[in-house]
Amino acid sequence: MKMERIAAVEKLRLKFPGEGALLFKDLTVSIDKGEKVLLLGPSGSGKSTLLQVLSGLIPQSIEVPMKAEQLKCPASWGFVFQDPDSQFCMPFADEEIAFVLENLCVPKEEMREKIQYYLNQVGLKLSDIHTSIDTLSGGMKQRLAIASVLALEPEVIFLDEPTAMLDPQGTKEMWEMLKEVGHDKTVIIVEHKIDHVLEFIERIVLFNDAGQIIADGPKENILSRYKNEMKEYGIWFPGVWDDYIQEHEIIREHSIHDGASILQLRDFGGFRKKEAKIKVEQLSVHKGEWIVIKGENGAGKSTLLHALMQFIHTTGKYELAGTPIKKVKNPTDYLTFVFQNPEFQFVANSVYEEIAYSLRINKKHPQEIAVRVQELLDVFQMEAHQANNPFQLSMGQKRRLSVAASIVIDKPIILLDEPTFGQDSKNTFALLEWFEEYRSRGVTVIMVTHDDHISDHFATRVWTVKDGHVISDQNVTQQPRVPMAEAYIF
Amino acid sequence: MNFAGAETWLHKVNPSLKLGILMVLCLVALFIHDSNYMMNVTIGVLLLFLCFSGHSIKHMLFLFVPFCFIFISTSSAMIFFGKGETLWFKWGLISVTEESFMRGLLVGFRAMLFAALGLTFSLTTRPVNLFYSLMQQVKLKPKYAYSFMAALRLIPIMMEEFHMIRNAMKVRGFARSTGIKAIYFKLKAYSIPLLSGSIRRAHRIAVAMEAKRFTDTAHRTYYYEYGFSRKDQVFILYFIIVLLAGFYLAIHFPLLPK
Numbered sequence: 001m002k003m004e005r006i007a008a009v010e011k012l013r014l015k016f017p018g019e020g021a022l023l024f025k026d027l028t029v030s031i032d033k034g035e036k037v038l039l040l041g042p043s044g045s046g047k048s049t050l051l052q053v054l055s056g057l058i059p060q061s062i063e064v065p066m067k068a069e070q071l072k073c074p075a076s077w078g079f080v081f082q083d084p085d086s087q088f089c090m091p092f093a094d095e096e097i098a099f100v101l102e103n104l105c106v107p108k109e110e111m112r113e114k115i116q117y118y119l120n121q122v123g124l125k126l127s128d129i130h131t132s133i134d135t136l137s138g139g140m141k142q143r144l145a146i147a148s149v150l151a152l153e154p155e156v157i158f159l160d161e162p163t164a165m166l167d168p169q170g171t172k173e174m175w176e177m178l179k180e181v182g183h184d185k186t187v188i189i190v191e192h193k194i195d196h197v198l199e200f201i202e203r204i205v206l207f208n209d210a211g212q213i214i215a216d217g218p219k220e221n222i223l224s225r226y227k228n229e230m231k232e233y234g235i236w237f238p239g240v241w242d243d244y245i246q247e248h249e250i251i252r253e254h255s256i257h258d259g260a261s262i263l264q265l266r267d268f269g270g271f272r273k274k275e276a277k278i279k280v281e282q283l284s285v286h287k288g289e290w291i292v293i294k295g296e297n298g299a300g301k302s303t304l305l306h307a308l309m310q311f312i313h314t315t316g317k318y319e320l321a322g323t324p325i326k327k328v329k330n331p332t333d334y335l336t337f338v339f340q341n342p343e344f345q346f347v348a349n350s351v352y353e354e355i356a357y358s359l360r361i362n363k364k365h366p367q368e369i370a371v372r373v374q375e376l377l378d379v380f381q382m383e384a385h386q387a388n389n390p391f392q393l394s395m396g397q398k399r400r401l402s403v404a405a406s407i408v409i410d411k412p413i414i415l416l417d418e419p420t421f422g423q424d425s426k427n428t429f430a431l432l433e434w435f436e437e438y439r440s441r442g443v444t445v446i447m448v449t450h451d452d453h454i455s456d457h458f459a460t461r462v463w464t465v466k467d468g469h470v471i472s473d474q475n476v477t478q479q480p481r482v483p484m485a486e487a488y489i490f
Numbered sequence: 491m492n493f494a495g496a497e498t499w500l501h502k503v504n505p506s507l508k509l510g511i512l513m514v515l516c517l518v519a520l521f522i523h524d525s526n527y528m529m530n531v532t533i534g535v536l537l538l539f540l541c542f543s544g545h546s547i548k549h550m551l552f553l554f555v556p557f558c559f560i561f562i563s564t565s566s567a568m569i570f571f572g573k574g575e576t577l578w579f580k581w582g583l584i585s586v587t588e589e590s591f592m593r594g595l596l597v598g599f600r601a602m603l604f605a606a607l608g609l610t611f612s613l614t615t616r617p618v619n620l621f622y623s624l625m626q627q628v629k630l631k632p633k634y635a636y637s638f639m640a641a642l643r644l645i646p647i648m649m650e651e652f653h654m655i656r657n658a659m660k661v662r663g664f665a666r667s668t669g670i671k672a673i674y675f676k677l678k679a680y681s682i683p684l685l686s687g688s689i690r691r692a693h694r695i696a697v698a699m700e701a702k703r704f705t706d707t708a709h710r711t712y713y714y715e716y717g718f719s720r721k722d723q724v725f726i727l728y729f730i731i732v733l734l735a736g737f738y739l740a741i742h743f744p745l746l747p748k
Contacts, residue, residue: 057697062697078702087694087698090643091639091643095713101713103702103704104703105710108713108715111713133643134646148702309657339658344658345655345662347662391686
């Protein structure tokens, strides 16, 4: 059966201005009508760029020098981007879809009905279609983005990591919905977390880090034959955690703490705009613990970290190493914090200066600074980039730098807000191992994460937050191969 | 910016017309040199604002606090230090004359009038509605209208980013460093991530807009369509009456000394 070709490129050459090497050299790929294709590869291998070339966004909207012997873009297509916040141009949900309908010159009278129709299709249930986009959650925003793409009535849908900013539950629901709305369309996907996509797609195109296609075929073949490559590229293929656990014996030393608690809370409350957003009855934290804070989106996990950092107003008893928080001049003497978005904490022009920054503020001896920075550059594999501007780094490098810059001065407690979010598996494991290394030196790690694997295999303790309350506090007892040293009693 | 007030007929006046008339009134106010007339017009506009903006009195008074401050500061400067013939009161540098008093009130009321006009407009018009109307009535190019609307979306996002950066600064120990160098550092530390973030966002939004088939052709349909209605006539009529009645009252029943 001869299928109709819907998008194709032959001998594509493309280079980003200012970069030495070609991103693609004579790349050829072709996609038939009705196919569901997943583009896989390490970050920076050019998958997103290829998606933009196939849709025609490059070079029409994004000017990048390129050349191809043949280029066939679909006549009607829609594109869903990674970041839910930067793809809307209107403030309200109905207006955003109306914007697409206006572009297509749909008469005003038909608009309301159509808007309702597309919102229903993506399962976005709004009591009023005139709802402000800012009040929607990340998952709802991505649904809205898909609804506005469906309004284009596209033959081909391009999805560029549409679930990168979503939690596991949101990701799952998103792919279930896409299965429904995409079954009669051609769908081309770039995605790192492939657990749920796999049910949906038939074909995988695998890239290596030089921007070459190393495999292209039915998903079963690729998954079974190219497991090692995928592991090397940091792709989250199914079973990557099991492999990791098998290869790495996780050794737990629970006896790090000496009984004295480093952080104590009683009847503690955190307030945002005079409203209690988080309440803690009683908790105490010891040296060398790895605490994972779990809970649904909006339950108050990040708020708890912000309350501990004193970013927001708090009440109740809060002691750091036995000193009441009111007497503590700088909570940052005890605590450090790694933000979800690393970009917001960069202050210097180069990677080296970024790491050295806190040391310079503390007026450390230049020689001491040099030694410490070198050490961290080494540990976090940033030596080659030490002169670069932090903003030029890749996602994974930015995250590593933000961690390095936060821990440059040893603090007894490190707080992390979703540090492995949007990271590939290689980076994630590297980060987790570093945290484990700090923990084993007696540092307390408190981490907000959605990833159950982290709470199962790395955490020593799990707090669950629901509706602004810490509802459970459990020690993780089942550590592989290591007997539990002693149970904490609170 | 909070548009959470109730909808009134003022919200339904054509936004382009509303903008045009209020701008003309601002111009007219520059040519009024009679304090009585000025006061009457200001009261007329204030009445419209207080009765029909659809916001609670508390909310409106709160918004008026800075404008009352402007009224007092501009008029008092003129009253205390302005030149004049008929001296009422003198104490050191301060000399209040009849002329300076009248001129002070004129300036004060003018400031008040501008405030009332501006607030009346901004509290009864969503920016989106204004740009839709401008595209339809004034033939503003969609390219510019949608750029403005997309830019407005970025403002709350930037505010959020600002808070995050401030917290990040705390973690890195910014508060500890003081002096001119630290101020320069802080300025740089806030502005670079904010600006680079906004530029990146703006670019992404632009690409997303083109991916949604936005082109700069004049031919498109509109989700909100604006025409003219009876409410526009009422709106125009109201200001004509205010101007005429104010003039009449200022001549025949002046409240302030002539």
